[in-house]
Amino acid sequence: MLLQLEDIVKSHRQPNGETLRVLSNVNMSLERGESQALLGESGSGKSTLLHLIAGLDHADTGHIFFNQKRYSDLSDQQKNLIRRQELSLIFQQYHLIASLDVADNIRIQANLCNKIDEDYFTHLTKRLNLTKHLNHYPHQLSGGQQQRVAIARALLHRPKLILADEPTGNLDETTSKLVMDTFFELIQENNTALLMVTHSPAMAGYCDTQWQLHNGHLVRS
Numbered sequence: 001m002l003l004q005l006e007d008i009v010k011s012h013r014q015p016n017g018e019t020l021r022v023l024s025n026v027n028m029s030l031e032r033g034e035s036q037a038l039l040g041e042s043g044s045g046k047s048t049l050l051h052l053i054a055g056l057d058h059a060d061t062g063h064i065f066f067n068q069k070r071y072s073d074l075s076d077q078q079k080n081l082i083r084r085q086e087l088s089l090i091f092q093q094y095h096l097i098a099s100l101d102v103a104d105n106i107r108i109q110a111n112l113c114n115k116i117d118e119d120y121f122t123h124l125t126k127r128l129n130l131t132k133h134l135n136h137y138p139h140q141l142s143g144g145q146q147q148r149v150a151i152a153r154a155l156l157h158r159p160k161l162i163l164a165d166e167p168t169g170n171l172d173e174t175t176s177k178l179v180m181d182t183f184f185e186l187i188q189e190n191n192t193a194l195l196m197v198t199h200s201p202a203m204a205g206y207c208d209t210q211w212q213l214h215n216g217h218l219v220r221s
């Protein structure tokens with residue numbers, strides 16, 4: 001099992017001092033190469049769950065295992081290493097670095113973990129139709145092109161798991177479909193697992209399993 005969540009409980013302290021329980025006894029698991037979609041109303045706790053899995057926040061109780069390693073047994077440094085080498089994050093707002101061109105943006109995480117593979121770089125940029133844009137800067141690209149750069153960046157170091165938060169939230173339906181078709185081909189090719197937050201049933205339909213987060217509980221839908 002690549003990722004396992006056991007009885008995760010998480011509350012957030014509100015500005016008025018009260019605590020809001022966002023996740024109640026959440027259990028789930030994800031295997032290599034598997035894709036799961038996470039749906040739920042705004043405020044239901046989807047981003048909170050992704051942050052816990054990325055090791056950016058702690059659960060109140062319960063355990064998260066990544067590759068059999070329990071997060072609560074690891075130091076911050078060990079969790080940073082997992083986040084850099086084994087995980088990738090893809091966001092709705094792309095988060096490209098404005099002062100770097102497309103090629104350097106794509107290489108950034110792979111550079112950090114010394115995993116630059118030039119053949120794979122060429123493969124990814126061809127498949128994602130970015131070859132003509134490698135010397136362009138993010139502001140010179142359309143939203144769909146920027147998200148394709150973010151996807152190439154997320155894949156180049158061959159992570160085991162990608163966490164995606166509304167990756168097509170800023171794109172129109174046709175562009176979303178084009179981006180997702182290629183994205184899913186590439187993760188299947190690399191046997192990468194995916195957990196994807198989305199509001200779109202069409203995007204969730206790309207995944208093997210769909211979860212609904214409701215009143216703090218995760219229910220298969």
Ligand SMILES: Nc1ncnc2c1ncn2[C@@H]1O[C@H](COP(=O)(O)OP(=O)(O)OP(=O)(O)O)[C@@H](O)[C@H]1O
Pocket residue numbers: 012013014020022040041042043044045046047048049
């Ligand atoms: N750091 C925080 N401190 C206090 N409250 C928080 C914090 N993060 C999230 N919350 C609250 O927890 C609840 C869940 O938020 P979260 O962002 O996880 O929901 P979401 O399902 O991702 O929402 P959306 O679909 O709108 O992005 C919300 O009520 C939010 O206001």
